[in-house]
Amino acid sequence: MIQAVTTSEHRAEFARRIAGKPYFEATMGTHCALFSAHPGSGWSFYLLPGNGALALRGGTATLCGKLPAGEAGEEAAEELQGFLHFLRVDRLLSEQQALDGWQQAEPLLLWELPKGKELPLPPAPHAELVFTDHPSMMPVSRLVFPDSEAEQEQFYLLACTSIAHGVGCCRALLDHGTPVCTVGCYEQSDGEAYMAAGVTAPEWRGRGLAGWLIVGLANALATERTVRFASVPALQGFYHHLGFVQADTIQQTTRKWESV
Structure with missing residues (x-):
């Protein structure tokens, strides 16, 4: 289940999941610390099944970590696809290509x-x-x-x-x-x-x-x-x-x- 980051416990878990990840720890961590308690900022943050952390702003999502393996992972991927579709997210940054149906663009x-x-x-x-x-x-x-x-x-x-x-x-x-x-x-x-x-x-x-x-x-x-x-x-x-x-x-x- 996708869980919105709304409490201090959620923020601590979000920080734990991105800890030590180059690029993701600094960028996602700063955004979460500064904006997760302010919905009007345009930023939103989520904990995903497995050890994934997701940050959203506009049509761009940043994903750190992985979804679980096996059947649970398939269900989690389907839920995430529907979630991104609902929000009309059309650009995804991640450690590796994470979802089926997305087109590989030029890496950074x-x-x-x-x-x-x-x-x-x-x-x-x-x-x-x-x-x-x-x-x-x-x-x-x-x-x-x-x-x-x-x-x-x-x-x-x-x-x-x-x-x-x-x-x-x-x-x-x-x-x-x-x-x-x-x-x-x-x-x-x-x-x-x-x-x-x-x-x-x-x-x-x-x-x-x-x-x-x-x-x-x-x-x-x-x-x-x-x-x-x-x-x-x-x-x-x-x-x-x-x-x-x-x-x-x-x-x-x-x-x-x-x-x-």
Whole structure:
């Protein structure tokens, strides 16, 4: 039976199921800790049969752990399929392809900088740009999601809540007060800092801004935690050149549901 995470006992069990899982512990754990008691946040969290944990936001689900084996697993998979269908979830991130009928999409590559390690810092950006580690988050949200006000609002909520609780941080380069490149860390566990939202404005790309910001933040975070982040395979050469090591992959599957 799928159980919504609503109590402190549920949250403790959710944390136990994702413990030690790269990417999942930091991201799902942070989201659950910050938002599980606030239904209006748009996030929801569930315990699945077996040792599975599920996080939902919009049309995307993240699944950590496995359903039980045998007949019980078949019943659990059928229940989960119906649940995702009902909620019109069409994108699933998981440790491995977990459900029949879902189409394999391009996996995400998980990159790593181990705790205590440091990468060579690329050349500093042009002096006309101003560095800040306390940018205004609404302009940063517009830079990260320029084409979607809904995504801007969701990112703004996550970033501001994470920063307010001492979990998150953001760095940006400003051109006359406007962010043109940013990267942040908005999800952390005891052992992992997860970097995300590395974006450069189109007109500023190709000048080494992102590499300088990303390596600088990764080096700072790696003094206390292992640093990880995910990327599409097309950026493999870029992150390899910066010195990051590919540690794993996150499976990404999609499904188009028939209209009701």
